[in-house]
Amino acid sequence: MRPRETLKYEKDVIDAFRLRKVLTMPEMKSMLHCSIATVSRRLKEWGALSSYNENARYYTLASIAKFNKKGLWKHEGVLFSKHGTLKNTVVHLVQISHRGLSNQELQSILGTSTTSYMAQQKHLEGVKPEKHNRQVVYFSCDDQVYKRQKDSRFPREPTAVKLPPDAISIIILVALLKSPGALPRQLSQILRGDGHQIDADIIDNLFEHHGLKKKPNISE
Incomplete structure (x- = not known):
């Protein structure tokens, strides 16, 4: 005692x-x-x-301490984290981020520059640094979280619809004029009979592109 x-x-x-x-x-x-x-x-x-x-x-x-939602508290310019050290705090913030965090984003959240500190950290457990457009972005090492963060920060370009060449498009449209109302699968079969190997998917893409796709009859 x-x-x-x-x-x-x-x-x-x-x-x-x-x-x-x-x-x-x-x-x-x-x-x-x-x-x-x-x-x-x-x-x-x-x-x-x-x-x-x-x-x-x-x-x-x-x-x-009166911590905010991210577990941080500021008192007269002095900064504290419920996670303790700056290292633990950075790891936590990166793990819960939606799109990873750059040094600038970390600074905005933490209220202090992390550039020199992070440059000295050769390895932070649970954090994966990557360089993008002259800046380092920190992502989670967890595979699923990493993929979600990368997809959020760098959205993939939508896949371009594959359209047939102009000459093939004309052949398809002429066949449609001869058989109005025919579905892509039916037109593909008709064209095969004429010696044209054109997949139904290509015809469907062409119809979609030109607004020719037949709308389903909701009364059927």
């Missing part, structure tokens, strides 16, 4: 946290009348968090 005097010092620090929200290591060392190592142990016991900016100089208690 700790001496009564020590417990009083600890209560003073907790009260100071409640009043001032954030404290520095020297301030707590002075209030607790102990070594930095002892202060560190107390902070761990209290579940304290260090700031991810200002060189981790400031501390707060998780019970005091």
Whole structure:
């Protein structure tokens, strides 16, 4: 059991946290009348968090911080994350992002530049960096999440409809004039009889392109 005097010092620090929200290591060392190592142990016991900016100089208690939906809290320019370190926070943000995150996007969310920090990180577990258009974008290493993020950031171009050459189009349209109302499959069979190997899918694409596709009869 700790001496009564020590417990009083600890209560003073907790009260100071409640009043001032954030404290520095020297301030707590002075209030607790102990070594930095002892202060560190107390902070761990209290579940304290260090700031991810200002060189981790400031501390707060998780019970005091008012975190936003992304788990971040700002107090008078000092930034904290419920995920602890900047490293853990970046990994979490990348994992939950819809389209991965660039350094600029990370900075916008975190409120501090991450460019130099990320450049020093050779490997962040769970994060896959890729260079796109002169900027690095960070994606999740999870295969399914990665695919979803990539598809969201870089939507695929729609596949172009395959249309027949003009000469074949004329042959198809002439056949349609001779057999009005014929379906693509029927026209394909007719044209095969005339020596033209034209698939029904090609005819269907041509009809779709020119608005000739027969609409289904809802009364049937």
